[in-house]
Amino acid sequence: xxxxxxxxxxxxxxxxxxxxxxxxxxxxxxxxxxxxxxxxxxxxxxxxxxxxxxxxxxxxxxxxxxxxxxxxxxxxxxxxxxxxxxxxxxxxxxxxxxxxxxxxxxxxxxxxxxxxxxxxxxxxxxxxxxxxxxxxxxxxxxxxxxxxx
Amino acid sequence: xxxxxxxxxxxxxxxxxxxxxxxxxxxxxxxxxxxxxxxxxxxxxxxxxxxxxxxxxxxxxxxxxxxxxxxxxxxxxxxxxxxxxxxxxxxxxxxxxxxxxxxxxxxxxxxxxxxxxxxxxxxxxxxxxxxxxxxxxxxxxxxxxxxxxxxxxxxxxxxxxxxxxxxxxxxxxxxxxxxxxxxxxxxxxxxxx
Numbered sequence: 274x275x276x277x278x279x280x281x282x283x284x285x286x287x288x289x290x291x292x293x294x295x296x297x298x299x300x301x302x303x304x305x306x307x308x309x310x311x312x313x314x315x316x317x318x319x320x321x322x323x324x325x326x327x328x329x330x331x332x333x334x335x336x337x338x339x340x341x342x343x344x345x346x347x348x349x350x351x352x353x354x355x356x357x358x359x360x361x362x363x364x365x366x367x368x369x370x371x372x373x374x375x376x377x378x379x380x381x382x383x384x385x386x387x388x389x390x391x392x393x394x395x396x397x398x399x400x401x402x403x404x405x406x407x408x409x410x411x412x413x414x415x416x417x418x419x420x421x422x
Numbered sequence: 423x424x425x426x427x428x429x430x431x432x433x434x435x436x437x438x439x440x441x442x443x444x445x446x447x448x449x450x451x452x453x454x455x456x457x458x459x460x461x462x463x464x465x466x467x468x469x470x471x472x473x474x475x476x477x478x479x480x481x482x483x484x485x486x487x488x489x490x491x492x493x494x495x496x497x498x499x500x501x502x503x504x505x506x507x508x509x510x511x512x513x514x515x516x517x518x519x520x521x522x523x524x525x526x527x528x529x530x531x532x533x534x535x536x537x538x539x540x541x542x543x544x545x546x547x548x549x550x551x552x553x554x555x556x557x558x559x560x561x562x563x564x565x566x567x568x569x570x571x572x573x574x575x576x577x578x579x580x581x582x583x584x585x586x587x588x589x590x591x592x593x594x595x596x597x598x599x600x601x602x603x604x605x606x607x608x609x610x611x612x613x614x615x
Contacts, residue, residue: 280478281487308474315467315474317508320521328517341545342504343475349501350477358481358491362500365550420492 285357288388288395289422297383297399300351304339304405306375312343338372339379344411348401351381352415356397360417367401367413377405386414394418424449427529432538436574439538443571443583446531451566451587453527459506463498463560471502497555503591503600506556507564531568531585535608540582547586547605554599561594569603582609 302308306326313323318340321328329337339347349362373379380403387398396416403411424445432439461467465483472482480487481497488496498506511523519525526533535541556562572584586605593599 278473278478279480279483279487281480281484283478283480285491311474315471316502316505317511319511319513319516319523321517322521325517341548342501345548345550346471346475346477346499346501349499350475350479353477353479358479358487361552361555363552365501365548367549368547369545 283358285359286355286419287359287422288397288419291356291385291388291397291419293385293388295385297351297355297381297385297401300347300354300381302347302379302381304373304375304377304379306337309337309339309343309373309375312346313340316340316342316346318342334372336374336376338374339410341369344369344373344403347379347381348403348411348415351383351401351403352399352417356417356419360419362415363396363418364416365401365413366415367411369411370409371405371407373403373405373410377407379403379405379410383415391418393421395421424529427534427537429534429537432534439534440574442534443531446568447570449568451530451532451568453530457507457509457564457566459562460510461506463502463506463556463558463562465558467505468498468502471499471505475499493555495557497557498560500552500555500600501550503550503552503556503562504589504602506560506562507591531571532608535583539612540608540610542579542582542607542609542611544579544607544609545604546584546607547603549603550600551602552600556593556599560599562591562599564589564591566590577607577609578614579607579609580611580613580615582607 310324323340348365383399383401389396398416485496509523566589569586569588589602591600
């Protein structure tokens with residue numbers, strides 16, 4: 274029996290449900306060493322700084338830290354957790370800041386900046402910030418493509 | 423064919439180093455050639471990904487949900503694009519290589535900067551563009567081209583150069599599926615302050 278973890282009851286948003294200024298549903302990730310290592314390996318990034326604390330300390334890092342593919346992976350999840358299963362993530366544009374380290378919460382927030390017609394779809398531009406106790410880990414914007422209604 | 427990097431000259435002459443770095447703008451940084459995905463887009467790797475990220479978007483795993491929500495088939499998480507063409511890893515010596523999955527050409531700008539003393543690295547910007555959803559069976563390949571190198575700048579981490587490269591992804595039909603534009607600061611930690 275194939276185990277299924279997909280959230281098949283998830284409700285989709287359409288562009289008509291969204292207004293400029295709307296907040297995105299915040300997403301908190303309580304980062305653990307296991308999450309940092311598991312996501313790095315899932316992205317096929319074997320750099321020791323993402324799973325080996327001794328190595329990370331030898332490189333003057335405070336601990337192991339999230340790799341950038343995983344930052345983008347969590348941004349993608351943050352966007353579609355909010356926008357639902359009809360949304361297509363078209364663009365993620367981030368500036369990178371402090372490292373995302375274990376034992377801190379990485380909190381994703383954002384708001385709708387713009388809506389623009391694009392053929393029979395609508396492009397929704399949102400701001401994205403992922404921050405922990407030390408400041409912004411990533412900040413920027415993203416574009417989602419959604420059905421009109 | 424490029425001239426071999428003359429590290430002693432580059433240590434003595436910023437002008438020679440700057441000219442060498444600029445000569446790489448527009449060149450493929452992957453000197454062994456195009457990066458071919460070791461595997462097609464596939465469900466085991468997607469499942470591994472969604473479990474690691476706890477991403478329960480049903481269109482990644484459940485065909486009925488994908489069709490219900492307007493997708494022709496279940497799709498791969500968009501941010502997996504880079505994962506498909508990540509090179510296979512040689513774990514032996516990965517720490518000594520600074521984490522690179524395989525041996526890098528020491529004469530590419532990153533390698534040269536390491537050897538001249540700009541051995542610190544900090545990623546500063548990432549722009550991902552996804553052109554279409556990837557589905558099981560898609561076979562990707564990617565190339566990476568150096569887009570720009572800044573002049574030498576004084577930064578909070580010391581003297582350094584900002585390098586921007588663009589990684590492009592195409593499918594089995596040669597059609598573009600997306601790209602990443604990535605900027606890093608290569609800095610000399612001994613020049614901080």
